[in-house]
Amino acid sequence: MKKITMQDVAEQAGVSPKTVSRVINNEPRVSESTRKKIQQIIDELDFQPNKSAQSLAADRSLLIGLLYDNPSSAYITNLQAGVLDTCYQFGYGLVIHPCQNDTPDLLPKLRNLLASSRMDGLVLTPPMTENQELLDFLESTDTPYVLISPLDDARTCPIVSLDDVSATKQSIQHLIDFGHRRIGFILGTRQRSGSEMRFLGYKQALEENNVSFDESLVVQGDFTFDSGVVAAQQLLRHETPPSAIFASNDYMAAGVMKAAAQLRIPIPYELSLCGFDDTPLAMYMTPTLTTVRHPVEQLAREAGELLIRQLKKYLQPFKPEELQSKLIIRDSTGPVNK
Amino acid sequence: MKKITMQDVAEQAGVSPKTVSRVINNEPRVSESTRKKIQQIIDELDFQPNKSAQSLAADRSLLIGLLYDNPSSAYITNLQAGVLDTCYQFGYGLVIHPCQNDTPDLLPKLRNLLASSRMDGLVLTPPMTENQELLDFLESTDTPYVLISPLDDARTCPIVSLDDVSATKQSIQHLIDFGHRRIGFILGTRQRSGSEMRFLGYKQALEENNVSFDESLVVQGDFTFDSGVVAAQQLLRHETPPSAIFASNDYMAAGVMKAAAQLRIPIPYELSLCGFDDTPLAMYMTPTLTTVRHPVEQLAREAGELLIRQLKKYLQPFKPEELQSKLIIRDSTGPVNK
DNA sequence: AACATAAATGACAGCGCTGTCATTTAAAAT
DNA sequence: ATTTTAAATGACAGCGCTGTCATTTATGTT
Known part of the structure; x- marks a missing residue:
């Protein structure tokens, strides 16, 4: 079973190889009729252009x-x-x-x-x-x-x-709709525009709902599980701790869950938690995680x-x-x- | 900045292109001295053979x-x-x-x-x-x-x-060393040789430790989280439930964790749990999961x-x-x- | 020293395409 | 019908390598 080349197709069609090449590459300047004829023969013969030859030549x-x-x-x-x-x-x-x-x-x-x-x-x-x-x-x-x-x-x-801004706004809105007013925010790594966008979304959502922004509810994380644990501990030991936390990604949210478990704070009863990214993880955690899914x-x-x-x-x-x-x-x- | 070809290398070295080709492809029949000389020029010129040409020709x-x-x-x-x-x-x-x-x-x-x-x-x-x-x-x-x-x-x-058999044996041995005698086993999808191997390891470990094999402690799963939940529920409602469970992968182990949480059975205090595969998940669960890591x-x-x-x-x-x-x-x- | 043998190297074609440019054919304009 | 212009097609070289086989050079043998 030998390989089929452009030459074969050309012969079958009674045209030059170059014309076949034109069809393959969708070049203009081929009449509709020849194009159709050649295409048909290509299909018939199940011809696949040799990638190496294409690369080399072009x-x-x-x-x-x-x-x-x-x-x-x-x-x-x-x-x-x-x-x-x-x-x-x-x-x-x-x-x-x-x-x-x-x-x-x-x-x-x-x-x-x-x-x-x-x-x-x-x-x-x-x-x-x-x-x-x-x-x-x-x-x-x-x-x-x-x-x-x-x-x-x-x-x-x-x-x-x-649009991370609006995605975050949605999440925060969801928390606000549940009656939360003190919402903790765990930042991702600075210098990552995604982090800034999410933070921006948070602030905008608060503002739009006339919830005052409290700097002490914002803590720095770095997108890792461990940083989530640390950040959550800090938030949850706040003198008036937040009733909800938004973590800038799911790993940090998982960290929050761990910290909450250690402090025996049941989620969602005493603390609501939002993640970001919808890692598979989110489905496997107990409880399952509310989060943002990206296409x-x-x-x-x-x-x-x-x-x-x-x-x-x-x-x-x-x-x-x-x-x-x-x-x-x-x-x-x-x-x-x- | 034009591309360097084999021809260039050949000229520099005062040999034929074919000889350069021989060096590139590690072919024998090239004297050590020429090989070295050519190699040096290749390095000097930072010559990279054109993959498309290689593919096409060879x-x-x-x-x-x-x-x-x-x-x-x-x-x-x-x-x-x-x-x-x-x-x-x-x-x-x-x-x-x-x-x-x-x-x-x-x-x-x-x-x-x-x-x-x-x-x-x-x-x-x-x-x-x-x-x-x-x-x-x-x-x-x-x-x-x-x-x-x-x-x-x-x-x-x-x-x-x-060797999944011996890896599983190790896990079961670990449980046995902790004093567990009633060890539940959640099978993976049948027809997957990995599942069979793990099950075999389980049985061998029990036998080697003179722990009797109890068929009712073995339940079928299919490697998914949900199947782990179901399997765990079945095991934990057993009239004399196991004190430990081995799940044939981490996802099912996560399911077990969920079921245990629902039934308010604290891990590891009232139930020990082993997973398999060391998914990143394992680190993020609460508690963290004992499991088997593959290279x-x-x-x-x-x-x-x-x-x-x-x-x-x-x-x-x-x-x-x-x-x-x-x-x-x-x-x-x-x-x-x- | 003359020959046989093996190792090292080179000449050359060609892998299957595409770019360039020349040529043919059809359509439009006169 | 004839010329002008555009559209369609083809001829041909060559992309940068490697396989084949011929040739040269080194090595060993008597």
């Missing part, structure tokens, strides 16, 4: 890279699934590249990866999206890229975003499409659709206990 | 595929990290392919993937490792593959394994190496090293409460 790898620093593995697999989906659709391959944003050899490694895999473009996720040095490097090497990042109007490069896969799909449409000639550019995060109400939140 | 893609069905995302990312590591080392690329083992279009999809990406070989993980139809297909298309799978002496194909990344690294060494000429075949799972003792297990 000097593009048909590969895009996905860079991420391990936030959570569930997030990563969703991300991958989304980008893969797009890749598959457009005949691209995906090179995944886990990295550590804060190590000095990230750039050399990436440079090396780019040189050896010749990726046509990159999809970046936080925190790499905030790594200016990295972005500058990509600019300097003319590597196309798109960012997946919290909404931030300051950015001008290709980007797909989620990560869909977002990644859009990022991929944005990138690939930028890369391929003869394709319309892509206008990503606004995607919404969603509050998932579970058992960790309830009416305030007067 | 008719191999320099790509290997990783097939998995979503067991847990943490597992997947570890897996990927390991295989990537090997790929990187040998200049291979990795094509990830999440699949759903139980859907009928798995094979067509895979066939398509193979045709379009021309992967040189595959790494398979459970449950695909047990999908005979899939394996037959690979055999029939002469696609090299290796399995990552629980130890099972019946298999003859290339495989890297972990997944290392295992994946070995699988990759086993595969690649099989693919590349001029390489020694690889004899994987035996890897050991390890019991991680945390807060969910304790002395039996008499």
